[in-house]
Amino acid sequence: MNGRVLDVIGTLARLGLAAVWLISGGIKAADSGQTYVAVRAYDVLPLDAVGPVAAVLPWLELALGLLLLVGLGVRAVAVVSAILLLVFIAGLVQAWVRGLAIDCGCFGGGGAVDPDATAYGLELLRDAGFLALAVWLVARPRTLAALDGILMGRTAT
Amino acid sequence: MSGGERNAKRRQQAEREARLAAAGIRVPQSSMQKNRLPMIAAGVVIALVVIVAGGWYYLSTRPATPTFTATASGAVVTAGTGPVVIDVYEDFLCPGCLALEKRDGNKIISALNDGKLTVKYHMLGLLDARTKPAGYSTRAADASLCAAAAGIYGTYHQKLFSVQPAENSAGLTDDQLVSYGTELGAGGDFATCVKGTTHDSAIKKETDAADSSDALKNQGAFGTPTVAKDGKRIDINTSGWLDTVLAGG
Numbered sequence: 001m002n003g004r005v006l007d008v009i010g011t012l013a014r015l016g017l018a019a020v021w022l023i024s025g026g027i028k029a030a031d032s033g034q035t036y037v038a039v040r041a042y043d044v045l046p047l048d049a050v051g052p053v054a055a056v057l058p059w060l061e062l063a064l065g066l067l068l069l070v071g072l073g074v075r076a077v078a079v080v081s082a083i084l085l086l087v088f089i090a091g092l093v094q095a096w097v098r099g100l101a102i103d104c105g106c107f108g109g110g111g112a113v114d115p116d117a118t119a120y121g122l123e124l125l126r127d128a129g130f131l132a133l134a135v136w137l138v139a140r141p142r143t144l145a146a147l148d149g150i151l152m153g154r155t156a157t
Numbered sequence: 158m159s160g161g162e163r164n165a166k167r168r169q170q171a172e173r174e175a176r177l178a179a180a181g182i183r184v185p186q187s188s189m190q191k192n193r194l195p196m197i198a199a200g201v202v203i204a205l206v207v208i209v210a211g212g213w214y215y216l217s218t219r220p221a222t223p224t225f226t227a228t229a230s231g232a233v234v235t236a237g238t239g240p241v242v243i244d245v246y247e248d249f250l251c252p253g254c255l256a257l258e259k260r261d262g263n264k265i266i267s268a269l270n271d272g273k274l275t276v277k278y279h280m281l282g283l284l285d286a287r288t289k290p291a292g293y294s295t296r297a298a299d300a301s302l303c304a305a306a307a308g309i310y311g312t313y314h315q316k317l318f319s320v321q322p323a324e325n326s327a328g329l330t331d332d333q334l335v336s337y338g339t340e341l342g343a344g345g346d347f348a349t350c351v352k353g354t355t356h357d358s359a360i361k362k363e364t365d366a367a368d369s370s371d372a373l374k375n376q377g378a379f380g381t382p383t384v385a386k387d388g389k390r391i392d393i394n395t396s397g398w399l400d401t402v403l404a405g406g
Contacts (some may be wrong), residue, residue, distance in 0.1 A: 033260030037252045043323060055214035056207055063206040073199020080203060101325075111252045112324045148195045 011143040013133040017081060018068035020130055025061030027108035032058075038110020041102040042091045060084070071146025078137035085131045089124060096120040220262070220319075223311025225269040227278075232298065232356060232363035234278040234305045237269035241403055243391075244277045246367050246383040249297035249317050250284040250324060254382040257393065258318040264399050266311065273403055278314070280356075281364045283381055284324070293328025296351075298360045300334040303350035307343035316341065 028035045036054040039045065045053060064084070067077045088106070095102055101115040104123040141148070227236040247254045268274035280302060282295030297317055304313035316337050322328045335348045368379045372389050384393050386402060 031256075031260070033256035033258070036259045037256045040255075041252070041323075047320070051218065052211060052214055055218070056210045059206050059210040060203070063203055067199050067202060072202070073195040073197075076196040076199045077203075111256075151195050151198075152192045 006140060007142060007144050010137060010140055011145065013136045014068050014071060014074060014143045014146070017078075017130065017133040017137065018065045020133075021061045021065030021068065021081070023065075024107050025058045025065055028058035028105075029062060031108065034108060034110060035105070038103070038105025041100070041105070041111045042095055043098075043100060044091060044094065071143060071148050072151075074137055074143060074146060074148055075141035078134045078141060082131060082134040082138060085127055085134060089127050089131070092120060092124055092127070096124075218263075220315055221266040221270070223266050223270065223315070225266075225311060226308075227305045227310035229302045229305035229310075232280050232302065232359040234280065234302065234310055235275065236278060236310060237272065237275045239268065239272050239274040241268075241273060241405070242275045242277065242386070243402060244279060244385040244388075246279045246281055246373065246379075246381055246385070248281045248283045248294045248381040249301070249321065250287055250294045250328065251381040252321075252324070253380070255318050255321050257382045258315075261393075261399055262315065262318070266315075268399065268403060269311075279363055279367060280360060281367060281381060282360045283364055283368065283379075287324045288322070288326060288328040290327065293322065295357055295360050296328065296331065296334065299354070299356045300338065300351045302356045302360075303347055304338055304341075304343060306350065307338065307345065307347045309338060309341045309343050312341045313338055313343070 028038075032055065035058060036050060039054040039057070040047070040050045061084075064077055064081055067073060068081075088104070092104055096118075101113055101118050103109050103111060103113045103118070104120075105111065106123060106126070137143075143149075225237040227234050229235075265274070265276065269276060278301075280298035282292070282298055284294045285292050288294070301310065301313060301317065304310050317329075317334075320329065320333075320337070331352050335351050338347050338351065367373055367383070370379065373379050373383050373385060375383070375390060382393070384391055384398070391398060391402070
């Protein structure tokens with residue numbers, strides 16, 4: 001596969017992941033109460049830590065989304081994205097294993113649900129897909145129309 | 158790639174660049190490893206966002222201090238003396254009620270403190286079946302009614318949500334419900350009241366009445382939290398619902 005095709009694939013991965021973070025962060029930022037409930041439902045953090053995490057998470061997601069959108073520090077942002085997604089996946093797996101009945105709250109919502117209304121398999125599959133986008137960008141951060149390219153003296157195309 | 162191969166590659170690269178330089182061609186710095194500016198810029202942006210969001214959280218979410226008065230009648234606590242009156246239907250086990258408390262609790266307390274609002278809190282035992290053993294919702298509702306009698310309803314209400322137990326847990330014990338109230342200054346017969354069942358029948362009646370009220374239904378069913386004005390459910394999903402209500406809407 002030539003470099004041009006790889007650049008296009010990388011660009012799609014970058015913009016796709018940007019959309020994921022901007023949408024999920026935006027929804028979470030818009031309803032702070034719901035985000036608190038969603039974080040708390042994982043039953044991992046002590047109650048005192050749920051508040052700060054729920055307050056910072058939406059803005060962190062929005063920042064990652066924005067940086068990916070403009071293509072600034074793509075590799076670093078992709079690394080942080082991958083770590084965050086791994087944390088989400090770990091949270092989901094522990095909830096599933098422990099038999100908690102919660103909604104992941106990935107794109108808003110979240111909290112306890114009926115035991116037969118959980119969708120851990122699908123939620124994990126989706127997160128794995130997002131993780132694949134991040135991993136691609138860690139391995140090959142070069143994309144089209146990115147600030148990185150301009151700052152590093154490549155022609156922006 | 159072994160170390161030897163890597164060195165060989167690097168040497169070849171250097172030779173290539175030297176040949177280009179000799180021919181008068183400037184090679185732009187294109188290697189990711191060489192130019193760390195974008196990485197640093199992105200790192201700074203991420204760090205700033207985390208610091209600002211965290212700082213804003215600590216400055217903005219200190220709980221407001223309730224100074225309003227509250228009186229209980231049956232299973233309904235009337236808080237504040239403001240001209241605008243709303244009904245709030247809550248269950249201390251309900252996660253949505255906690256979400257409402259987290260999002261709008263401080264605004265409601267300010268409006269009550271400032272004499273702009275009156276809230277009739279309907280203390281329900283709707284989710285009694287969701288603890289093991291059953292009945293935490295009613296016990297907590299009962300304790301909050303005891304707290305109203307002891308003059309600490311506002312702070313006690315905040316406290317019970319800040320320590321809300323998870324669904325399918327045992328809930329807080331009666332002793333915990335007592336000690337939270339005692340810490341907030343409840344005296345007299347508060348402990349006896351919490352451990353007793355004085356309000357249980359009133360809570361049951363209030364729960365059944367709310368559960369079967371057509372005016373309070375949302376998509377065919379009653380759930381907590383529900384907020385009503387003039388007996389009819391209002392939409393609290395839109396942010397700013399409280400401002401609308403306070404403005405007379």
